[in-house]
Amino acid sequence: MNGRNASSLARTSKASCSSSSSRRRRRTTRTNVRCKAKDYPKPNLDVTSNENYQRAKQLSGKLSKNYSGKNKEKSVIVIGGGLAGLSTGKYLTDLGYSVKVVERLKILGGKVSAWQDKDGDWIETGLHIFFGAYPNMMNLFKELNIEDRLQWKKHTMCFAMQDYPGEFTEFWFPENVPAPFNMAAAILQNDKMLSWEEKIKTGVPLLPMLIGGQEYIDAQDELSVSEWMKKNGMPERVSEELFIAMGKALDFIDSDKLSMTVILTAMNRFINETDGSKTAFLDGNQPDRLCKPMKEYIEGNNENGTKGEVIVGMPLREIMIDEASNEVIGVRVGEGDEIMTADMYVSAMSVDALKLYLPTAWKTMPFFKQLDELSGVPVINVHLWFDRKLRPYDGLVFSRSTLLSVYADMSECCKEYENKEKTMLELVFAPCDAQSGAEVNWIKKSDEEIVAATMLELERLFPDEIKNANLLKSAVVKTPRSVYRAIPGRNKFRPSQSTPIRNFTLAGDFTSQKYLGSMEGAILSGKLASEVVDDRLNSSRETFSIPPKEVHESVLLRST
Numbered sequence: 001m002n003g004r005n006a007s008s009l010a011r012t013s014k015a016s017c018s019s020s021s022s023r024r025r026r027r028t029t030r031t032n033v034r035c036k037a038k039d040y041p042k043p044n045l046d047v048t049s050n051e052n053y054q055r056a057k058q059l060s061g062k063l064s065k066n067y068s069g070k071n072k073e074k075s076v077i078v079i080g081g082g083l084a085g086l087s088t089g090k091y092l093t094d095l096g097y098s099v100k101v102v103e104r105l106k107i108l109g110g111k112v113s114a115w116q117d118k119d120g121d122w123i124e125t126g127l128h129i130f131f132g133a134y135p136n137m138m139n140l141f142k143e144l145n146i147e148d149r150l151q152w153k154k155h156t157m158c159f160a161m162q163d164y165p166g167e168f169t170e171f172w173f174p175e176n177v178p179a180p181f182n183m184a185a186a187i188l189q190n191d192k193m194l195s196w197e198e199k200i201k202t203g204v205p206l207l208p209m210l211i212g213g214q215e216y217i218d219a220q221d222e223l224s225v226s227e228w229m230k231k232n233g234m235p236e237r238v239s240e241e242l243f244i245a246m247g248k249a250l251d252f253i254d255s256d257k258l259s260m261t262v263i264l265t266a267m268n269r270f271i272n273e274t275d276g277s278k279t280a281f282l283d284g285n286q287p288d289r290l291c292k293p294m295k296e297y298i299e300g301n302n303e304n305g306t307k308g309e310v311i312v313g314m315p316l317r318e319i320m321i322d323e324a325s326n327e328v329i330g331v332r333v334g335e336g337d338e339i340m341t342a343d344m345y346v347s348a349m350s351v352d353a354l355k356l357y358l359p360t361a362w363k364t365m366p367f368f369k370q371l372d373e374l375s376g377v378p379v380i381n382v383h384l385w386f387d388r389k390l391r392p393y394d395g396l397v398f399s400r401s402t403l404l405s406v407y408a409d410m411s412e413c414c415k416e417y418e419n420k421e422k423t424m425l426e427l428v429f430a431p432c433d434a435q436s437g438a439e440v441n442w443i444k445k446s447d448e449e450i451v452a453a454t455m456l457e458l459e460r461l462f463p464d465e466i467k468n469a470n471l472l473k474s475a476v477v478k479t480p481r482s483v484y485r486a487i488p489g490r491n492k493f494r495p496s497q498s499t500p501i502r503n504f505t506l507a508g509d510f511t512s513q514k515y516l517g518s519m520e521g522a523i524l525s526g527k528l529a530s531e532v533v534d535d536r537l538n539s540s541r542e543t544f545s546i547p548p549k550e551v552h553e554s555v556l557l558r559s560t
């Protein structure tokens with residue numbers, strides 16, 4: 001880089017972008033991956049033409065109205081080809097239904113989607129980590145016979161030391177020691193982050209969680225992390241050392257804005273399950289290594305010979321309903337006026353997208369009205385390619401810097417991205433807006449500004465290496481609305497998969513399930529949605545009702 005190194009590039013990034021220095025430009029090809037892929041198309045708000053409405057009625061009239069009998073003869077349309085939509089399709093396929101999954105974009109995966117740049121390098125929507133505490137995800141890998149694609153890492157949690165640039169500390173979970181003792185040992189053996197007194201003051205307030213379980217955890221949803229800590233006399237340093245990092249990793253929000261339920265839910269899993277906090281990376285890009293086998297399964301690569309279809313580049317335009325019954329009579333999709341009909345419809349879109357397409361008559365129903373209380377939180381995924389190795393580490397690191405959440409050297413962690421000579425860092429940049437705790441509205445900033453700010457943070461993480469390293473290229477992916485914003489009091493607004501509309505079901509990580517907004521939550525929501533569809537298609541019209549909470553809970557238990 002003509003004597004200029006990566007850190008000086010960072011400091012002068014804005015200038016360097018407009019500079020005419022040809023050499024510098026040659027060495028720093030910036031890949032401009034913009035957030036367009038994640039923006040939602042404007043819904044077509046024109047009222048369905050009478051002709052379309054009649055066509056949909058005619059088509060839906062031809063469907064069997066006999067809601068019991070052979071599953072094979074019944075059809076389901078799933079809208080959205082993220083993990084929740086593909087999971088719904090997969091589990092409905094297992095039940096023998098003929099499924100069509102329609103995805104707006106040309107690639108599957110939604111928040112786990114990825115694509116290649118002109119050099120063939122993969123650009124990912126997000127750095128994704130799988131946890132041992134993801135039972136539904138693990139079952140799915142088993143069922144698809146792709147378990148060998150998970151690259152499990154050593155059982156440790158690695159944190160950058162805030163006050164000691166370049167230093168890291170790890171919490172080692174000893175092997176062959178069952179939960180909760182392995183976590184106790186990991187915490188007790190680490191003397192870098194918390195003093196003995198702080199450890200005791202942290203452990204005692206967490207006892208009610210161990211005794212009260214999920215019920216206690218759910219009851220803490222009205223409190224932010226800071227409020228809960230104050231109430232329980234926890235030292236503030238625990239937040240600085242631990243909870244800020246956890247909050248940013250789990251929901252891209254600072255801990256004074258985040259619901260305490262989020263932290264407790266994760267901690268409860270990690271404490272109670274021996275391998276709960278063990279992490280794995282997928283061995284390559286998510287669309288090929290995870291979404292593709294799910295698509296192939298739905299399309300016939302399954303044991304019961306059921307053949308469905310997964311169609312990409314097919315956006316939903318309108319949910320068409322019968323004015324009298326409020327039930328769905330068809331969906332208008334694609335670029336033209338194509339109408340698709342089925343016995344059942346499942347929305348597996350994110351909550352923000354779903355709200356755009358709700359028919360006017362549904363919007364005032366309390367069930368759908370509660371969705372107004374939910375919306376996605378912004379997050380940015382930064383990719384940096386260096387001309388040499390920064391200090392290699394094969395696993396996830398909590399960066400604990402103001403701007404960054406977690407990061408990983410993908411050239412070490414992921415087989416497909418392996419490179420013995422050069423580092424490729426993938427970093428989650430959060431929080432990104434004031435509502436999440438950021439001082440700067442990063443989601444609105446240019447890619448150059450985001451990369452420059454990231455490079456400055458890296459000077460603290462790699463003070464020795466960064467001086468000599470040259471940044472070859474970068475890519476920034478902004479997701480303005482990612483997982484639902486888990487601020488206090490949101491849980492009660494998360495809808496069940498069953499809706500008051502008989503032939504319309506919900507899936508998606510924001511729906512009610514116990515795994516927060518995560519890949520595991522998305523997979524479980526799809527499983528639950530398939531059970532709702534099956535129950536509804538196999539019970540008569542007259543007996544239909546939204547299951548009470550206890551039934552919902554028991555379905556949930558059946559699924560995990």
Ligand SMILES: Cc1cc2nc3c(=O)[nH]c(=O)nc-3n(C[C@H](O)[C@H](O)[C@H](O)COP(=O)(O)OP(=O)(O)OC[C@H]3O[C@@H](n4cnc5c(N)ncnc54)[C@H](O)[C@@H]3O)c2cc1C
Pocket residue numbers: 040079080081082083084085102103104105108109110111112125126127128129130314315316317348349350353379380381428479482483507508509510517518519520521522
């Ligand atoms: C940066 C980042 C890092 C993350 N890290 C982790 C992690 O480490 N571990 C973890 O467990 N989770 C992680 N997550 C969360 C995880 O990615 C999500 O919880 C999960 O993928 C959500 O899946 P979903 O199917 O519910 O929603 P989505 O992935 O949002 O899927 C919804 C789909 O609906 C489609 N759609 C929208 N509108 C229409 C329309 N009109 N017609 C048809 N289709 C439409 C969308 O294109 C999309 O494909 C991360 C997320 C991000 C953004």
